[in-house]
Amino acid sequence: AEHLQLISLKHSIDDLYLLTMSIIIFFMQAGFAFMEAGAVRSKNTVNILIKNLLDMLIGGIAYWLIGFPLAFGSEGNFFLSYNFWANNNLPVKEYGHWFFDFVHAATASTLVSGSMAERCNFYAYLVYSFIITGFIYPVASHWAWHPQGWLKRTAFKDYAGGGVVHMLGGTCALVGAALMGPRISRFHGKTGEPHDIRGHSVPLAALGGFILLFGFLAFNAGFRGHISQSGDGEVISRALVNALLGACGGGVGALVIHRAGTFGPTNAWSFLMTLNGALAGLVGVCAGSDVFPSWAALVVGVGAGFTFLCLHFLLLRLKVDDPLDAFPVHFGGGLFGIVAVAFFMEGGIVFDPSRNSATVLGWNLVGAASISGWSASLCLVLFGILKKLGILRVSREMEIQGMDLMKHNEPAYPSTAWEDCDPGQYGT
Template sequence: MPDNTTNATEAPELSVEQQLSALLGNSDEFFLLMMGCFVFLMQAGFAFLEAGSVRSKNTTNILLKNILDVCIGAISYWAVGYAFAFGTPSNLFIGHGHFFLEGIEGSQYAHWFFHFVFAATASTIVSGAMAERTEFSAYLVYCAVLTGVVYPVAAHWAWDPKGWLLTGVGTGLSFQDFAGSGVVHILGGTAALAGASVVGPRIGRFQHGKPVQISGHTVPLAALGAFILFFGFLAFNGGSQGAISNPGDGVVVALAITNTIISGSSAGLIAMVIKRVGLLGDLHWSLLTTLNGALTGMVAICAGCNNVYPWAACIIGVVAGVAYCGWSQLILKVLKVDDPLDAVAVHFGGGFWGVIAVPIFATEGGIITSGGSAMAFKGLGWNILGGIAIAVWTGLITTTMFGFLRLAGVLRVDPEIEEKGLDIPKHGEPAYPQESYGHGWVLETPEDKLPKCRAKDTEYPPDYSHGDPSKMLAMTHPASMAIPRPSVVTGVPMTDLGFDNEGYQEPIHNTRL
């Protein structure tokens, strides 16, 4: 291992103050990098959540899209995104310097990385809302535009010292969004709404104007993804302090993390109870509703996690849980928008409530703590204006972009591919290859003793569409369909097992060989 330490006789001697200053600077950069790495892990959380929420035939497709959030996002944000967001020189609207990171100081690399993972988060919100029917090439385009142009401009407005929302353009007001309820989540939710609206619903999602449930293929995977996101949000919000070396930094980071978990927990509980009492149409203790409610609470607290008391974080979470349920019903049943992940309800609904909540509950200068001062109400108005501005900016750019992609015929896959699944025709890599299931012992079982699968009184031969027939002999046995033995399966849709979309499996009795 090479010795990278500087020879003391060759380097100029530093004073104690200079050494201390360098140490503090290094600690701040290390803090940003480590928090950025934890936020980067949220990409895995989104990948698992989205993969579990789509059907098995589209799993590879959605996972690859999440990988490309990182790949395309990194290149776009390196080339132009960071320059638009924080480049110098700049004006009220946009930065225009340091393209390809040229000319930046060494200490800014950590800043670039932390904001890159924020940009990637905004981008990945969209992929879930448009899942299972969007052309892969269209995804490449909107990922580059979102991370390279749309997000950086909004970030400049709210977080750059010269941005118009932060400076207040002479009003004496400043946009309050500590960790991105507006910049990340309103933006991502608006883009998701635009994309899902323009691409249209999945085949079979609505019949005669009424929504039809299309379930994801694995709830455990979705739950794992949500837990990873919970962890990532702690760094997402705590790391937004940007430093750890100044007096009081540790307290702010701790408060942000504490408020994040309180808000998320209260929102998850409220959403679960709303589902259980039947306000959403049925009476169940729903895992998925609880997960989405908790995520909405964490989205909502982003804006003010550093500037509200824990009791206020609990209230913000409660309202966020209610907001999630309301937005979810509005998007699906009123607007008739098909959003497989409920991304619009979680991110747009939670984000907008978050930017409203900060001026109300802020520990200093909030409407409640100031006794309803005029300045506090002006701050509320400025935050609402900022949220609307971000939504309008994002909506104009993304709706135009998706509209052009649709007119060009490259936004949505063919109906046949959508019905059969994107994994095989688009990627040649099914997430669950059928030849990988089962075992060779079935070959010793007499043919007449093998149970048969029937769909609407029609016998179906083994499905060889996913592999070589020589590898598929074991598929004649129900065990190859990943049904535990012994078991009875009745009335299960066989869409993902080689049956047509209308077929149902008759009872199968698996017997131990």
């Protein structure tokens, strides 16, 4: 009897752990929403807020209907699974995992809105949110995390979704931004020279960033999935410390590398570069935060921050307009991490250059290529069709006027609410 009670208690602890981490990770939705709200112009602020709210609400429905079944059904194959549609017959004891998996799907999906901000059609947005959360992400997560998934059965190592979540989201973000084209006036019509379009509120963006730093700790601490088994505590605390150090490396690294003029002369100590660098560092350590020694987490953070900067300036060259740097941060950080884990994990190439450690590198490259390829091809088809149908991008008029007034009739900061009230004809 006591043995059974012990087992039951273990389940309780694991349930509580998963519950708490999931709820905090869910709050990252607010983080993305406000980073994006701060990074757009005031005329598109409500638009980006409703998009961020809806990708969560529509994503919830999509994940319930088809996402979870495709990812974690009990019947399926190496590629996908196919039962538990709309939670049908899903044992209630799996609901905790359902929610935990959902918050990651939502993370992958929500970051796409950033790269397409200020010009993406509202209906197109609803469609692609549904498809990324309900199909593109779930299939990839099946590969990597379902016991039958083909990547799961290899040496592929991606602890907290640097590849599965962040590279996938980043890839979708790139394809979307590239197919849609840059915002009006982002690049000079003749010379192609970039023209800064600044966001309307650094404090709002900062708020989003600080919420993401908070949520990312739970993201890394939560991926173990259980805390009651021997060694769990060690792995989880290591992941937590490494998440912090990854942020330190990425943030300080990006700040210094940028300020040093590596990518062109500047004398600005940039807050937004530091913040994005810290986030890239957090993305970077995801793949191996459970196994990196502390110093390696710092190094990987710096590398991820540097990769973010490289891709940021590469996009400018390619005239791809990603207002939030969703691709540089999430794809860049994720890619660096998925490679780095083969080098810096315990027993990795740096410590023990052997066939074993090379195998991890090989499979991680295969995994990264597969996940990117999968999401890139589907997004090409998806966004290509939407573009052909003429519903990918808003009209020139709406882009110039802004979507808050024309689409939502809700200006973010209504001028009448900032004046003294004149009773006028509506007087009491």
